[in-house]
Amino acid sequence: MRSLLRYLLKNYAFLLFIVLEVISFLLVVNYNGYQKAKYLNSSSRIIGSVYKTCNSVISYVGLARVNRQLSEENAALRTQLANLPEIADSIKIQSVVLPEDSVCRFISARVINNSVNKLYNYFTLNKGKRDGIRRDQGVINGDGVVGVITKVSERFSLGFSVLNKRWGVSARHLKSGTFGPISWDGGDYRHVTLNGIPFHVDLAVGDTIVTSSYSSVFPENILVGTIAAFDKPVGENYYHIVVLLAVDFKSLSYVQVIDNLKREEILLLEKELPDD
Incomplete structure (x- = not known):
């Protein structure tokens, strides 16, 4: 207390100046319409800017939660869309659709590690066996094909x-x-090669490439990319086709894992075929 009194006595002139300045400012603002209007306008603008900044920070912090929710909703919608043909067939024969009649379901997951600059690139997801993830399940995102679980x-x-x-x-x-196989040559992470397309097929830059129906990993018509360039190699029967990938692998965040509910049945049936 004594120290505080000494401080006030030592700096009373400066403190008195501050008090008088505040009183003068309040008198000017309260008794002059123009100055009062300018003050209120400026303070409102400052407060508005502060609120806007705070809201931006809060929105940014909440983006991860929003993205996760959107990914889960997207997975649920994909599951419903993938099973529409089965539902339509069941309506035609007027029978009840059982859960085992579904074609596939989609499991939302987050990418926690990813590489693009190796010959054998991989990604890691934050979902596992307890979430229904198994080997050889396809992985996609909102843009197209991503890969396969190993x-x-x-x-x-x-x-x-x-x-x-x-x-x-x-x-x-x-x-x-x-149709033909897609492969990567280890070069540009934005492009892959489509093989096995014969010369009699009419191609154009920008043509769409999707997954075929000859796969137990992906449903058909999932976007792979678009044709970026193609040529006819001398002495060959098939085009050399460069495909621009739809997925930007440098910004992978949320994906959907495809659980093909009929895959095991298909594979077991195909194993019964005799070897040639």
């Missing part, structure tokens, strides 16, 4: 992306319906 633990899973020389996907030229 290893699974209880809470996490690992997958090869399209940017992996050990893995490819059966694709189809949408306009003609002609």
Whole structure:
């Protein structure tokens, strides 16, 4: 208390000046219409800017939660869309649709690790066995094909992306319906190669490439990308086609894992075929 009194006595002139300045300011603002209006306008603008900044910060912090919710909703919608043909068939025969008649379901997951600059690129997801993730399930996002699950633990899973020389996907030229395998040569992360398309097929830059129906990993018509360039190699029967990927692998965030509910049945049936 004594120290405070000494401080006030020592600086009383400065403190008195501040008090008088505040009183003068209040008198000017309260008894002069123009100054009062300017003050209120300025203070409102400052407060508005503060609120806007605070709201932006809060919105940014909440983006992760919003993205997660949107990804889960997207997965649910994809599941419903994928099963529409089965529902339509059940309506025609007027029978009840049972859960086991569904074609597939989509499981939302977040990418927690990802690479693009290796020959054998992979990604890691924050979902595992307890969430229904299994080996050989396809992975997509809102833009198109991402990859396939290769290893699974209880809470996490690992997958090869399209940017992996050990893995490819059966694709189809949408306009003609002609199909062939997609592969990556280890170069540009934005492009892959489509093989097996014969010369008699009419191609154009910008043509759409989607997944074919000859895959137990992906439903058909999932976007792969668009034709960026093509040529006819001398002495060959098939085009060399460069496809611009629809997915930006440098910004992977949320994905959907495809659980094909009829895959095991298909594979078991195909195993019964005799070897040639």
